[in-house]
Amino acid sequence: MKQGNPPRWAVAFFRWFCNDHLADAVLGDLLEMYDRRRATLGKFKADLLFILNVVQFIQPFAIQKRSTTPINTFGMVSNYFKVARRNMAKNKMYTAITIGGFSVGLATCMLIFLFIKNELSYDKHYKEGARIFRLYNHFEGPDEQKWANIQPAFAGVVKEEIPEVELAARLTQMRLRPSSLVRLEDNPENSFEEMLTFADPEILEIMETPMVFGDAKKALKDPQTVVLSRRKAIQYFGDTNPIGKVLIFNDEKSRPYTVGGVIEDFSTLSHFQYDFILSLTGMEFWPGEQTSWCCWNYTTYFRLREGANPKAVEEKMLSIRDTYLVGYMTEMGSQDVEETKLYHKYKLQPVKDIWLQSEIGDPLKHGSMTYVWLFGGIAIFILLLACINFINLSTARSANRAKEVGLRKVVGSLRKYLIAQFLAESTLYSLISFAIAIALVYAALPAFNHISGRTLTIPLTEWWLFPVIVLASLFIGILAGLYPSFYLSAFKPIDVIKGKLSRASRNSALRSGMVVFQFATSIMLIIGTFVVYQQMTFLMNREVGFDKDQLMIIEGASTLGASRESFRNELLQLPEVENVSISGFIPVAGMNREGYPFFKEGRSKIDKAVGGQKWRVDPSYISTMKMKVVDGRDFNRHLASDSHAIVINQTMARQLGLKEPVGQKITNDVETWEVIGVVEDFNYTNMKNPISPLSLIIERGGETAVSVRLKSSDIAGAIQSVNTVWNKFMPNQPIRFSFLDEKFARMYDDVLRMGQIFAIFATLAIMIACLGLFALSSFMIEQRRKEISIRLVLGAPVATIFKLLTGNFLKLVLVAFVIGAPLAWYGMNQWLQNFEYRAPVTSQIFMGAGLIAISIAIVTVSYQSIKAAMTKPVENLRET
Amino acid sequence: MKGTYLGEFEELVLLTVGILYDDAYGLAIVDELEKQTGRNTMISVVHKSLVRLEEKGYLRSRMGGATETRGGREKRLYTLTAAGTKVLNQSRDMRNTMWKQVPRVVWDGGKL
Numbered sequence: 001m002k003q004g005n006p007p008r009w010a011v012a013f014f015r016w017f018c019n020d021h022l023a024d025a026v027l028g029d030l031l032e033m034y035d036r037r038r039a040t041l042g043k044f045k046a047d048l049l050f051i052l053n054v055v056q057f058i059q060p061f062a063i064q065k066r067s068t069t070p071i072n073t074f075g076m077v078s079n080y081f082k083v084a085r086r087n088m089a090k091n092k093m094y095t096a097i098t099i100g101g102f103s104v105g106l107a108t109c110m111l112i113f114l115f116i117k118n119e120l121s122y123d124k125h126y127k128e129g130a131r132i133f134r135l136y137n138h139f140e141g142p143d144e145q146k147w148a149n150i151q152p153a154f155a156g157v158v159k160e161e162i163p164e165v166e167l168a169a170r171l172t173q174m175r176l177r178p179s180s181l182v183r184l185e186d187n188p189e190n191s192f193e194e195m196l197t198f199a200d201p202e203i204l205e206i207m208e209t210p211m212v213f214g215d216a217k218k219a220l221k222d223p224q225t226v227v228l229s230r231r232k233a234i235q236y237f238g239d240t241n242p243i244g245k246v247l248i249f250n251d252e253k254s255r256p257y258t259v260g261g262v263i264e265d266f267s268t269l270s271h272f273q274y275d276f277i278l279s280l281t282g283m284e285f286w287p288g289e290q291t292s293w294c295c296w297n298y299t300t301y302f303r304l305r306e307g308a309n310p311k312a313v314e315e316k317m318l319s320i321r322d323t324y325l326v327g328y329m330t331e332m333g334s335q336d337v338e339e340t341k342l343y344h345k346y347k348l349q350p351v352k353d354i355w356l357q358s359e360i361g362d363p364l365k366h367g368s369m370t371y372v373w374l375f376g377g378i379a380i381f382i383l384l385l386a387c388i389n390f391i392n393l394s395t396a397r398s399a400n401r402a403k404e405v406g407l408r409k410v411v412g413s414l415r416k417y418l419i420a421q422f423l424a425e426s427t428l429y430s431l432i433s434f435a436i437a438i439a440l441v442y443a444a445l446p447a448f449n450h451i452s453g454r455t456l457t458i459p460l461t462e463w464w465l466f467p468v469i470v471l472a473s474l475f476i477g478i479l480a481g482l483y484p485s486f487y488l489s490a491f492k493p494i495d496v497i498k499g500k501l502s503r504a505s506r507n508s509a510l511r512s513g514m515v516v517f518q519f520a521t522s523i524m525l526i527i528g529t530f531v532v533y534q535q536m537t538f539l540m541n542r543e544v545g546f547d548k549d550q551l552m553i554i555e556g557a558s559t560l561g562a563s564r565e566s567f568r569n570e571l572l573q574l575p576e577v578e579n580v581s582i583s584g585f586i587p588v589a590g591m592n593r594e595g596y597p598f599f600k601e602g603r604s605k606i607d608k609a610v611g612g613q614k615w616r617v618d619p620s621y622i623s624t625m626k627m628k629v630v631d632g633r634d635f636n637r638h639l640a641s642d643s644h645a646i647v648i649n650q651t652m653a654r655q656l657g658l659k660e661p662v663g664q665k666i667t668n669d670v671e672t673w674e675v676i677g678v679v680e681d682f683n684y685t686n687m688k689n690p691i692s693p694l695s696l697i698i699e700r701g702g703e704t705a706v707s708v709r710l711k712s713s714d715i716a717g718a719i720q721s722v723n724t725v726w727n728k729f730m731p732n733q734p735i736r737f738s739f740l741d742e743k744f745a746r747m748y749d750d751v752l753r754m755g756q757i758f759a760i761f762a763t764l765a766i767m768i769a770c771l772g773l774f775a776l777s778s779f780m781i782e783q784r785r786k787e788i789s790i791r792l793v794l795g796a797p798v799a800t801i802f803k804l805l806t807g808n809f810l811k812l813v814l815v816a817f818v819i820g821a822p823l824a825w826y827g828m829n830q831w832l833q834n835f836e837y838r839a840p841v842t843s844q845i846f847m848g849a850g851l852i853a854i855s856i857a858i859v860t861v862s863y864q865s866i867k868a869a870m871t872k873p874v875e876n877l878r879e880t
Numbered sequence: 881m882k883g884t885y886l887g888e889f890e891e892l893v894l895l896t897v898g899i900l901y902d903d904a905y906g907l908a909i910v911d912e913l914e915k916q917t918g919r920n921t922m923i924s925v926v927h928k929s930l931v932r933l934e935e936k937g938y939l940r941s942r943m944g945g946a947t948e949t950r951g952g953r954e955k956r957l958y959t960l961t962a963a964g965t966k967v968l969n970q971s972r973d974m975r976n977t978m979w980k981q982v983p984r985v986v987w988d989g990g991k992l
Binding site: 005021022024025026027028029030031032033035053056057059061062 | 905906907922923924927928931932943946947949950951953954955956
């Protein structure tokens, strides 16, 4: 070159965009021109013109690649698959482990995907879904609370005062919960039903229930009408149109209900599930009830007018609060007026959120966002574990593929073709695994449905299923294959063919990291399982303040009527029966409850109320439940004065500030009682909550259940005897009983479910991790066969060899433990915060989980180690 | 066939390649075009039409003739193919035929 050069960046830029066909020739031309111009125009102008020329070449003809020899793409791709197939066939164990791990991981993900999709699709089917809301209370004060029960008069006032509300309907399950008797008018045989509710007629329009018979606008208009679901209509009336037929509820012959219509069964994807909807028209549960502001018994649904702003409606409801609720409270002289004005808000919850938002107190079944997140997280982790197996095995075995890579490069393959080859291979693995995974999902679905309490199905008829599966398998294949393909394709042909690439493959730090990740995940899940089960055992065996064993509860006993005392006496005659109490207020979830504000006598206008339960019981209640009276005395059947007596629990005594409770008088502003005794605190709700104030009084009105304390060890015989007595009294009503300990355990179904889920996922995770570890260790040992043989020849004992081979892996598991244990400790402590009563997380749990992980790892690795240490050294050393 | 159509500039490039015979590469063609027609052509335009003409099969190319002024880079040297000479001939024949059909009176400046 004679004088100077054009700007280097411009040359580089040109080289970058221009295709190979023209690059050299054009650059030569441009340089020739540059030299000429530089001589005549000077360097600056020549540079500028050079850049201009370069820019002029940014045109398709210069950029497009022109291949002089077209590549036989089809032949090449089919060769990739052929080589992949041969590799799979050659290393059957590795192939089986990779595909096995992959399919288990994918099947888990698919199940979880189905579950999450199901959880997120509740209440999406309403045409006017965006306008349907449920009303709830939000107390934004110091003890924040949300609950869905509203005063009976609220809906009516809203309809008159807030024009945005198009339809409003209330629901209540008073007198119907937890179950009711149903029979036909002309047939004395009763059946138990659980899905009943009272409702305003508008509910059918709001919920957009399709009608089988009748008209949604008229079906519940008249007093004493009822609407049935299709399945119940068929059960009670067969295939005929039942409109106009009559049903009797809870044996109240004086209040017959006429069928006004039949609705389709509610979708399983609806939070709203009832079989019998009884009209609220003309209904009044006690005089003045419908217009009162005293009590919170109704769930209220709204449909707003089109275009109405829910926020504006919430604003307007504040003024209703101030006029009506605050008005009522002031009239009653309540001390909570200021607090209510400050903190109590009425809010609207969109119908589609009801299923997953379980923090608003209501008696409905809910899903849980926590589960959705937990499941989703676990799905991703399990998938990662499976991908890691693939990555680890393919990079570990890279030495076996290195020669292939080298040779392909020598005969002219570009790196990108090699990357494509390895990606194609991993995609093949993922496609096969997907096919197996679908079969696994199919097989596991019933069990999964049982545990999760859902009815999931594989959506075979959905158009998106097939494309989604293909796309997902491509995605997973590429995800798992990305690192190996870049790693493998980077080998330099010269090194590989010379044999310079060390046989004990490089990059073991990354591989170790992945093993640590797998085991840390497994250890976390094992610890989680332990903690959940420990908590479950703790809850089941904790002293709850009464004896929950051998206590039989007969429900639906209100129909006994006046004969209940003679029923009780006959039961007491039975040798198997120790004691009997008639009361539906039983210390387990789902039974009667009645809450009031309590005060010391004469202080109701001065002190703040103590919210507490008032349970209507009979004199033998405390002795039947075997509760402990810590102060004063139990009720006495023979003292007439006990009708004004009250027994309170320790919490009530403490919160009312009673130092010497016995003999003091307390009131709920309606009645006043004298405290005769204090009963030890007992758990009557889920142990997630602390015990709240409670009192027992002798009063009628709670006779919905009979508790029978059995003393026989022959439970079956005892049930038989009790049943005989029942049939004598109630020949037309089948006995329905349960045991208190079973009901008690059912309160913790969700804990048990969580434990099962943890256990399953922990098993899966450790299985996948062990598959990977097994393959990895056998590969590593294969690589070190000669080394081991030489050590053996030189006199190393088998034990030393074993230690040498397993030691490395053990270290990894220990590191995993050090990482996983604190994370698990933190996570599980968060979970335990849900419970008022929690089992301590002890070091034994961590020891146990660590030991399990380590012993599983040792067992996994030792098979190959022992095999290696026991082979005759000659066999390995003889071959070249 | 679309590919057989020959644009005016393309025809000029083909002729120039013919004139330069043994040394027809990008910059030389630019220079020769300027010399013959007085047009100052952009080098990118020339290369673009060379690529097109090669695709159409009127030209073929090889690499060769590196010089020091070019930074040691080779030239892409173009020569006419048989199809190239044929299309030039066709083009000239067509013109000649059309020339002949123009009535003499036109050239004489006669009026209607």
